[in-house]
Amino acid sequence: MDDLADFLRTRRARVAPETAGIPADSRRRVTGLRREEVAHLSGVSVDYYVRLEQGRARQPSPQVLDALARVLGLDEVERDHLHRLTNRPACKPRPTPAPRLRPELLRVLDLVADAPAFLIDHRMTVLAANRHADLLYGRRMQGMNIARYVFLTDEGRALLADWDGCTLDTVGHLRLAAGRCPDDPELASLIGELAMRSDRFRRLWARADVRTRTHGRKAYNHPLVGYLELHQENFMLPDGTGTELVTQSAAPGTAAHDNLRLLASLGATDDAAADTKPANETRHAGEPTA
Template sequence: MDDLAGFLRTRRARVDPVDAGIPTDRYRRVEGLRREEVAHLSGVSVDYYVRLEQGRATQPSEQVLDALARVLGLDETERGHLYRLARQRRRRARTPGGRVRPEVLRVLDLVVGAPALIMDHRLDVLAGNRLAGLLFGRAMPGLNTARHIFLDESERGLYADWDNCTLDVVGHLRLAAGRYPEDPGLASLIGELSMGSERFRRLWARADVRARTHGRKAYRHPLVGLLELHQENFALPDEGMELLVLSAVPGSAAEDGIRLLASLGANSADAHPTMNARIRESTDNRTP
């Protein structure tokens, strides 16, 4: 799904030679740095760097990785991704199981004034509170936000900043592919998105990585209009999941919109068990 060689090639092509102190002229046809330039600036042999980009060199040292990260101008997220790719053959990360503990679901139920959901590394929504279901217009679990954004044309209008959302999704999946290179479910999802979306294919080829832990999220809900929310991601390290909470600024139009959304869904709430209650029911019925 992801490899060190491809990541190095895309990062090398992104570097402006002038920023690296390399004089250029109008006859230069290479986009970014040449392989021998990266090798020289990193203090490694040209042959060794070529073998890295061809996938023939394994287990580069910490010193080599540090030098490459410096020359290629990697940020903190990209640097961590580089190290994970380089260590894939030494240590394979265990793919998370995808089961949400009842204790975590209880925490989710405590969030009553904002949409909140629990998501795994594949962007599968494993649980969500009532407001999250009302925001996305569907019961949870069962939603995969990557499919929702790239493949469901009828739902594209929900995302007020669709272009940036697609960058976030692809950057997240690139990080996940580096962490869990042997996850068949993730590989299948990436293949499905590649087959179904030209934009996904183009963004995936760029090999950009993103780790979004908080920031603005804007939705255009068909019933309550524009909702400008703040997304905060809370990592659940032992679970391999995240708790996402979408909050509105107090006194804002978005807060009024969330209240309206909650009231619109109140009449139907008693007719159906809550999403998390259904999860608990299925969990409790499992045999140990």
């Protein structure tokens, strides 16, 4: 499916005619604006706009794109996405550079001593995580794909208190990533897998919504410490790889802060128990005993 045409059609369908100065009409059968209405309000010919929605016109000017963004009521993230979709190079773009996990960057995770912190790539795969993040998710996060975790696992559905909101954020993130990296085969494979295995992902993907998350609330129903409402901050690294540093914290004196400390203490107890096991209990199967 053509990403530009899909994006324009879905944005057009969500605009109420009244907000564009078009009187309400009970006989109207079209959801949102008609193609000719978008064309007239944007100052382009109907034929040209139809060709845009059909994927037959690929290089509209920045002025046309800005006019379309205004008529369609796009926010800043959506407007940038629209420009990106129409300005892909004709030749095959260079592959997205792989993130380089410098030791100095990994040390930043350990410096976040009392809260979960992890690094994700543009596909939402966890590149590295600190101990608090592993404890929060009840597993080693490194290598875990968050999109798969959200849509395809019972654990994700149970842990994420606002699962519906997380699915919206996840699809919006992957839509943006697909716009930035249209020739990434691993990303395309991930999106295809999610669409095949999750009805909700398939429905949300068809809406063509894009969104970016820079900060906000992240709530969990943790099996050991109960409800945790944390504040999440996303920091995009300036290396052009799409890597983000994610931190999740709670203000001192809050129940969430106390529960994070409890979770850390429970993890420390588990670590100590593992360290005191007899040597023959911690050997791999098949190893000889001393």
